[in-house]
Amino acid sequence: xxxxxxxxxxxxxxxxxxxxxxxxxxxxxxxxxxxxxxxxxxxxxxxxxxxxxxxxxxxxxxxxxxxxxxxxxxxxxxxxxxxxxxxxxxxxxxxxxxxxxxxxxxxxxxxxxxxxxxxxxxxxxxxxxxxxxxxxxxxxxxxxxxxxxxxxxxxxxxxxxxxxxxxxxxxxxxxxxxxxxxxxxxxxxxxxxxxxxxxxxxxxxxxxxxxxxxxxxxxxxxxxxxxxxxxxxxxxxxxxxxxxxx
Numbered sequence: 001x002x003x004x005x006x007x008x009x010x011x012x013x014x015x016x017x018x019x020x021x022x023x024x025x026x027x028x029x030x031x032x033x034x035x036x037x038x039x040x041x042x043x044x045x046x047x048x049x050x051x052x053x054x055x056x057x058x059x060x061x062x063x064x065x066x067x068x069x070x071x072x073x074x075x076x077x078x079x080x081x082x083x084x085x086x087x088x089x090x091x092x093x094x095x096x097x098x099x100x101x102x103x104x105x106x107x108x109x110x111x112x113x114x115x116x117x118x119x120x121x122x123x124x125x126x127x128x129x130x131x132x133x134x135x136x137x138x139x140x141x142x143x144x145x146x147x148x149x150x151x152x153x154x155x156x157x158x159x160x161x162x163x164x165x166x167x168x169x170x171x172x173x174x175x176x177x178x179x180x181x182x183x184x185x186x187x188x189x190x191x192x193x194x195x196x197x198x199x200x201x202x203x204x205x206x207x208x209x210x211x212x213x214x215x216x217x218x219x220x221x222x223x224x225x226x227x228x229x230x231x232x233x234x235x236x237x238x239x240x241x242x243x244x245x246x
Contacts (some may be wrong), residue, residue: 005216029116031123032144034180035188035202040121042076042182042189042242043119047121049082050074053114056127057093060151065167069229070174077182077245082119089113093129097152100133101140104148116145123181127151127173136218139173141180149173164224171229176215184211184236189243195235209233 040046052074054062067086074084091111097105107126112120126148132140134161138154141147155172158166180202183189187202197205207214210230214220232240 011157017221030122030143030145031127034141034144035183036144037121038183039166039244041123042240044079044081045244046119047116048080048119050078050121050123050219051114052084052086052123052125053112054086054088054125054127055111057091057129057151058087059093060127060129060155061090062088062127062149063167063170064152066170066174068169069167070178073175073178077240079244079246080121082241087114097130098133099128099130099148099150101142103127104140104142108143108146121145123147123178125149125177137216138169138218138220139216141177141178145181147177147181149177153218157218157243162225168224168229169221172210172215172220172224175210178206179211179236182240183243184232184239186239189239189245192238192242193235195233204233204236206233206235209236211236234243 021181027223041050052070054067056062062144067088071084071086078084094103104126108124112124116122122145124146128148128151131153132150135153137150137151139147149170154166158164158169169192180187185191185202185204186196195205196212197203202213203213206212208230210232212230214223215230
């Protein structure tokens with residue numbers, strides 16, 4: 001996540017996995033900073049396929065339309081000639097109603113089963129039954145191949161009368177966080193033209209781009225009620241293509 005809040009932004013740089021030793025055995029592959037695997041995602045030079053593991057806590061399964069949107073985005077953006085696969089799995093709910101970055105990392109360490117190896121890169125996405133410690137945050141990219149969607153916050157702010165459509169909200173947050181893992185903005189995929197929003201960390205300065213800072217917080221809600229899911233703007237697309245993307 002790269003948040004509008006300085007504290008949250010700093011956390012992302014701090015938390016920049018074979019199993020049991022699982023997580024520790026391949027620590028260098030999955031315990032790096034957000035954006036460190038941008039080129040590995042975008043190109044086929046090291047990994048020719050991608051497997052996305054989505055784990056969700058009981059009661060907070062991902063929206064099928066949002067998953068389809070993610071699959072399409074990945075297919076249209078990444079060079080993975082041997083395919084992109086998405087698998088989902090339910091895991092136990094957390095007893096914490098408010099989850100810190102450390103809590104999220106702990107859940108991943110206990111539950112992640114898909115790891116990069118040989119020619120396959122892995123991506124881990126967690127859907128939680130709790131909120132982030134800052135209730136306005138909808139999602140966060142917290143390691144080089146890891147992101148979290150705060151399911152309760154998504155549910156509390158979508159799908160009801162006068163609320164935003166849940167598929168639109170969840171799709172927006174998913175693509176935004178994956179965008180950070182792909183190195184946006186200036187986070188592993190170098191800018192071809194200056195377009196970083198200096199006031200909000202690694203985000204695009206175009207309010208119509210899905211990498212605008214508001215897309216990962218409740219600030220996006222008003223726009224999505226009447227608007228559509230934002231796309232990457234031309235500057236963000238140029239950054240990804242220059243770094244090896246389609």
